[in-house]
Amino acid sequence: MEAESDNIDCKNEKILLGNEAIAYAVLASGASVVTSYPGTPASEILTTVMKLVKEQDLPVHAEWSINEKTALEIAFANSISNKRSAVAMKQVGLNVAADPVMSAAYMGVRGGLVIIVADDPGPHSSQTEQDSRFFAMFAKIPVLDPGSPEEALTMTMAAFKLSEKYKTPVMVRPTTRVCHARQAVAVPGITPEARPALFEKEPHRWAATPGPRLKLHIELNTKVKSITHDPLAGVKLLNGKDESSQAIVASGITYAYLKDIMQNKPEWRDLSLYKIDMPYPLDPESLDHISRSHTNVMVVEETEPVIEYQFPCRRNVRGRIDSTIPNAGELTPDILTPIIDTFLGLKRLYPEIHTTKQRRPSLCAGCAHRAAFYAIKKALPKGIYTSDIGCYTLGLNLGAVDTCLCMGAAISQAAGFFHAFKHEESPPPIVATIGDSTFFHAGIPPSVNAIVTGARFVLVILDNATTAMTGRQPTPGTGSVASDFNHDGLSLEQILEGCGIRSVITKDPYDIPGFIKIVKDAYDLSASQGVVAIIARHPCIQDRAMIGTQQAFTMSVTDDCNACGYCVKEFECPALEMGEDTVVIDPTICSGCGVCVHVCPRRALEAKPL
Amino acid sequence: MDINNTDTQIFMVGRGGQGILVLARALSEIAFKKxxxxxxxETHGMAMRGGTVTSSLKIGDFASPLIPAGCADILIGLEQNDTRDYLHMLRPGGITIVNTEDRNDFTYAVDATGIALNQGLKGSANMIMLGFVIRYINTDFYDACAVMESISPKRVLDQNIKALEIGFETASNEKYNQSH
Structure with a gap:
C-alpha cells in the first residue's frame, strides 16, 4: 500500500473510486464496526474497508453480514455502546433493513451511526430506481447527497459529526455515478478512535414499549426541526444572483453535470444555480425564499422529487412532479441539456440522442449455472422456474428463469405457485433456483415455511462458493466473512436438513446427463417428501484459484455440425456463435470447460484434454 | 494529441470481460501522474457479464464523470460492433482507435485480439490497445509501465507489460504515423 501510494501520490492525493473514498472516510472518522452485504453499486465500500483494516492492522471489526437487516442491527448496537459505526448497502438492501432503521430513528444513537445507501438511477444493476432519500424522510433521519468521490469522502466524515451532534442515524446517499467514478481526492489519515465501549441502560429508550415510543417520536420531531437550522441544511447559491427570472436547484451528481455543461454554455451564464447537500430535512423557509425570489424555479435531482415536494408552495416550481423532467430513468448530461435549454427559453440546438442498442449480459463461458439451467430445462421442460437475485438471473436467456422478485423470493414463490396450481388436473413441476449467498441472505425462512406448509417443489441451490455478481465476496458457506475472525464456513447440506428438508442431493452440474437424472428423481421424490433440495456445486469460473485445478479442454467443431443453431440458442454460451456453414467457437472467450459436448444433438462439439 | 496540456475526454467501449476497467484505470493514473x-x-455489476461496458475519462477541470454526446476527443473501442453504436459520442474531428482487423471506418485499427492470440497473450488485448493509445497521447512508455506495476496483479504483470510494449511498438510503426 505504502509503496503503491509513493509511486502515484502527489500531495497525499490518490485516485479513488467513490466507494473507496467512502471507506477511507469511515475509517478516518474512527468507526470501530463496519458492516455490509454486497450489492451493486455499494459493494466496494466494505471490500476497501477490509483491505485497509488488514493493511494497517486496525482494531476494526468489519464484516460481510448475512443480510442488510443483520448488518444494520450489529452497527446500531455498537453505536449505542458509544462507538462510531457504519453500515453500507445498495438501495434495495435498505428495504431489507427497513425494520431496524425505522425503529433506530426513534431511539437515536450515541456513537455516530452512518448508513450508506447507494442508489441506482437507470437502473443499471437493480430491481428498482427507488430514491433512498425518500426513505430517510420516511424514517425522519437526515440524508446527505454527494455528487463526486471527493464529496462522498467529505460528506461521510460530516455525517458522523452530524449523527453525534443530534444523536440520530444519518444516511449518506451516493448514486451509481458517484460510487463508480474515480477522482483524485486528498486521502485522510486513519487513526483508530480509542473511545471505550459504554452502554447506559435506559430501557424506556432501548427497549421501549408503545407508551414511551410516543415520547421518542416527539423527541425525534424536535431533532428534525433543529437539524433544518444546521449549517449543513443550507441552500448554497453557486452561480448567478439570488434574484433573477430563472433558478435551478440541484443536488448530488446532477449539480456536477450542470456545472460542467455551464462551462460550454455562455447562454446559461445568468442562470441562478443553487446546490443542496442535505436534501432532507430542509428548512421550508429557505425553499420558500427561493420560489419567491425567482419567476421560475426548476428542481433537478435523482431519482424522485424529494426536494421538490418540500417546497411549501410549488406554483412556479418545475421538475419531476409536473413532468418537466422525466419521472423515470437516469438524468445524464444528454437528457438534462435540452430540458434546461427549454426551461430557459432557448432553442434546442442539441442533437437528439438515439438510444444505442446494448449487448445483453450473459453468464460467463464455463459458468456452471448455465449447465444447471440447461439440465433443469431438459429434465422438466414444462416446469415453472422461479429464480432469484444474482448472476443466475441471467438464466432467463436460456428460458430457465420465469420469475425474479427480490432476495429469497425464489423459494416463497415456488411455494406460492404450488398452492396456486395444486387443485389443477396436472399441476406443472416447480423448480426454484437460488444462489448460495442469496440462500443465506433470505432463503432460510421461506425454506422452513415451505416445509411446514406442505409445499412441493424442487429447490436447486446454485452453489458457486461466492457472491459472484458483486465481485466475489465470501459467504457464510465459504467462511472468512469478518476481518478479525476465521471460520471454515457452514455446510449448506446441514442447514437444508435443519430446515426440515429430508432429501438433500449434492451434484456438480458440469455432468449434464447426471444432473438431468437427479432433477427428474428429485421431482418424483417431491410428491412424497414436499421440498427436495439439490445443491448444484461448482466453483465460480471467475475464481482464479479454481481455474488452475479444473480439467481444461481444447474445443472444436467437427464436420458433423449442420449449423442447426441448437447449441447457440439453447445453451447460450458466449463462446458459441453462428458462422456461415457451422457453429464457430471463439477461442478468446471459450474457457475449455467441455460442457457443451453434452448439448449438441449431433455430437459435433468435440473436447480434447489440454 | 497531447494530454499534458489539453483538456481531453476519452470514451471507451467494449464487452464485459475485455478489460475496459483496467484500461480506463491505467489511463487515468497515467494522466494523474502527469x-x-x-x-x-465505470460500469460494474451485471453488465460486466459479457454485456456492453462503457467507461469515460475526463482529463482537465471537470466536475462530473460522464461525457456528453458529441464531446469525446478519443473513442477507444475494444470491440468494433459496439464501437459503431457509440460513434455519436465523438466530437467533430475526434478520433477512433479500435480493436479490429478491419481498417475501414476508424481512424486507427489495431488487431489487438489477433496479435494477443498469436503472441500467446490471451486476455491482454486491452493492454495492447493501451500501449497503442499511450503512444498516441504522447506518454512515456516507462511512465505507463510504472502505473501498470502499481495497479496490476502480480500474476499477470509480466504479460501486461509485454502486451503494452507490443501495442506501443505497433503505434510506432511507420504506417500508423501517417497523419489522419
Missing amino acids: GRRVITS
Missing part, C-alpha cells in the same frame, strides 16, 4: 486532474466513470 499532474492533471482526472475523473472517470
Whole structure:
C-alpha cells in the first residue's frame, strides 16, 4: 500500500473510486464496526474497508453480514455502546433493513451511526430506481447527497459529526455515478478512535414499549426541526444572483453535470444555480425564499422529487412532479441539456440522442449455472422456474428463469405457485433456483415455511462458493466473512436438513446427463417428501484459484455440425456463435470447460484434454 | 494529441470481460501522474457479464464523470460492433482507435485480439490497445509501465507489460504515423 501510494501520490492525493473514498472516510472518522452485504453499486465500500483494516492492522471489526437487516442491527448496537459505526448497502438492501432503521430513528444513537445507501438511477444493476432519500424522510433521519468521490469522502466524515451532534442515524446517499467514478481526492489519515465501549441502560429508550415510543417520536420531531437550522441544511447559491427570472436547484451528481455543461454554455451564464447537500430535512423557509425570489424555479435531482415536494408552495416550481423532467430513468448530461435549454427559453440546438442498442449480459463461458439451467430445462421442460437475485438471473436467456422478485423470493414463490396450481388436473413441476449467498441472505425462512406448509417443489441451490455478481465476496458457506475472525464456513447440506428438508442431493452440474437424472428423481421424490433440495456445486469460473485445478479442454467443431443453431440458442454460451456453414467457437472467450459436448444433438462439439 | 496540456475526454467501449476497467484505470493514473486532474466513470455489476461496458475519462477541470454526446476527443473501442453504436459520442474531428482487423471506418485499427492470440497473450488485448493509445497521447512508455506495476496483479504483470510494449511498438510503426 505504502509503496503503491509513493509511486502515484502527489500531495497525499490518490485516485479513488467513490466507494473507496467512502471507506477511507469511515475509517478516518474512527468507526470501530463496519458492516455490509454486497450489492451493486455499494459493494466496494466494505471490500476497501477490509483491505485497509488488514493493511494497517486496525482494531476494526468489519464484516460481510448475512443480510442488510443483520448488518444494520450489529452497527446500531455498537453505536449505542458509544462507538462510531457504519453500515453500507445498495438501495434495495435498505428495504431489507427497513425494520431496524425505522425503529433506530426513534431511539437515536450515541456513537455516530452512518448508513450508506447507494442508489441506482437507470437502473443499471437493480430491481428498482427507488430514491433512498425518500426513505430517510420516511424514517425522519437526515440524508446527505454527494455528487463526486471527493464529496462522498467529505460528506461521510460530516455525517458522523452530524449523527453525534443530534444523536440520530444519518444516511449518506451516493448514486451509481458517484460510487463508480474515480477522482483524485486528498486521502485522510486513519487513526483508530480509542473511545471505550459504554452502554447506559435506559430501557424506556432501548427497549421501549408503545407508551414511551410516543415520547421518542416527539423527541425525534424536535431533532428534525433543529437539524433544518444546521449549517449543513443550507441552500448554497453557486452561480448567478439570488434574484433573477430563472433558478435551478440541484443536488448530488446532477449539480456536477450542470456545472460542467455551464462551462460550454455562455447562454446559461445568468442562470441562478443553487446546490443542496442535505436534501432532507430542509428548512421550508429557505425553499420558500427561493420560489419567491425567482419567476421560475426548476428542481433537478435523482431519482424522485424529494426536494421538490418540500417546497411549501410549488406554483412556479418545475421538475419531476409536473413532468418537466422525466419521472423515470437516469438524468445524464444528454437528457438534462435540452430540458434546461427549454426551461430557459432557448432553442434546442442539441442533437437528439438515439438510444444505442446494448449487448445483453450473459453468464460467463464455463459458468456452471448455465449447465444447471440447461439440465433443469431438459429434465422438466414444462416446469415453472422461479429464480432469484444474482448472476443466475441471467438464466432467463436460456428460458430457465420465469420469475425474479427480490432476495429469497425464489423459494416463497415456488411455494406460492404450488398452492396456486395444486387443485389443477396436472399441476406443472416447480423448480426454484437460488444462489448460495442469496440462500443465506433470505432463503432460510421461506425454506422452513415451505416445509411446514406442505409445499412441493424442487429447490436447486446454485452453489458457486461466492457472491459472484458483486465481485466475489465470501459467504457464510465459504467462511472468512469478518476481518478479525476465521471460520471454515457452514455446510449448506446441514442447514437444508435443519430446515426440515429430508432429501438433500449434492451434484456438480458440469455432468449434464447426471444432473438431468437427479432433477427428474428429485421431482418424483417431491410428491412424497414436499421440498427436495439439490445443491448444484461448482466453483465460480471467475475464481482464479479454481481455474488452475479444473480439467481444461481444447474445443472444436467437427464436420458433423449442420449449423442447426441448437447449441447457440439453447445453451447460450458466449463462446458459441453462428458462422456461415457451422457453429464457430471463439477461442478468446471459450474457457475449455467441455460442457457443451453434452448439448449438441449431433455430437459435433468435440473436447480434447489440454 | 497531447494530454499534458489539453483538456481531453476519452470514451471507451467494449464487452464485459475485455478489460475496459483496467484500461480506463491505467489511463487515468497515467494522466494523474502527469499532474492533471482526472475523473472517470465505470460500469460494474451485471453488465460486466459479457454485456456492453462503457467507461469515460475526463482529463482537465471537470466536475462530473460522464461525457456528453458529441464531446469525446478519443473513442477507444475494444470491440468494433459496439464501437459503431457509440460513434455519436465523438466530437467533430475526434478520433477512433479500435480493436479490429478491419481498417475501414476508424481512424486507427489495431488487431489487438489477433496479435494477443498469436503472441500467446490471451486476455491482454486491452493492454495492447493501451500501449497503442499511450503512444498516441504522447506518454512515456516507462511512465505507463510504472502505473501498470502499481495497479496490476502480480500474476499477470509480466504479460501486461509485454502486451503494452507490443501495442506501443505497433503505434510506432511507420504506417500508423501517417497523419489522419
